[in-house]
Amino acid sequence: MTALLKIALRAIQRNKLRSSLTVLGIIIGVGAVIVMVSIGQGAKAFVEKQLESLGTNVLIIIPISTTHTSARGTTGTITLTAEDAFAMEKECGAVSYVSPGIRTSTQVVYGNMNWTTFVSGVGPDFQTIRNWQLESGRFITQQDANSMAKVCLLGQTVVTNLFGTMNLLASGFG
Structure with missing residues (x-):
């Protein structure tokens, strides 16, 4: 296990740019997922509030002339x-x-x-x-x-x- 860890650390040190770009990609990806989930929850709350303003168990009957x-x-x-x-x-x-x-x-x-x-x-x-x-x-x-x-x-x-x-x-x- 420690040998694998040493190999991994050496690879990271030799390829600093590639490692930095990989970490940056992971951070951006996780951030994008968090933002999308937040937007989705905000939209859900907005729609629920709009439906709530209609009242509960409401039936609207509009006569046709x-x-x-x-x-x-x-x-x-x-x-x-x-x-x-x-x-x-x-x-x-x-x-x-x-x-x-x-x-x-x-x-x-x-x-x-x-x-x-x-x-x-x-x-x-x-x-x-x-x-x-x-x-x-x-x-x-x-x-x-x-x-x-x-x-x-x-x-x-x-x-x-x-x-x-x-x-x-x-x-x-x-």
């Missing part, structure tokens, strides 16, 4: 109503929460600033369904829905682009 073409043009009708959604909650034991909704793109304006964003009309259970946490303020309540109150939640992008660093709740917007 039927179109009728006539001499006056094309018209569309939505085939599901809010009553249909609430009937699913009542009749299907596997459904715990329902939030009928509608979504459209629009421009929101404050002062001389405006921002194009999506606006969604949702019900009070939406926060529970999607597992969303609020930074400040409160979510839509059942009383808001029953009275058809004019309330809204703003996402951080809209707040930043329209209001900057203004504290909306302290400014009387909340």
Whole structure:
């Protein structure tokens, strides 16, 4: 065993450049594997966080509008109503929460600033369904829905682009 070790050490001393390049190649290879595994774990954590933001056990049903073409043009009708959604909650034991909704793109304006964003009309259970946490303020309540109150939640992008660093709740917007 010691004879083999002496031979190996002599070979390393005689071929210093080759030995250094071999060690460098091993270091680079191991480093590359560590970096790739880290990137993979980071991507996995990112995807898990995105899926978590959808909520747990969420089923999204999007009605397909039927179109009728006539001499006056094309018209569309939505085939599901809010009553249909609430009937699913009542009749299907596997459904715990329902939030009928509608979504459209629009421009929101404050002062001389405006921002194009999506606006969604949702019900009070939406926060529970999607597992969303609020930074400040409160979510839509059942009383808001029953009275058809004019309330809204703003996402951080809209707040930043329209209001900057203004504290909306302290400014009387909340």
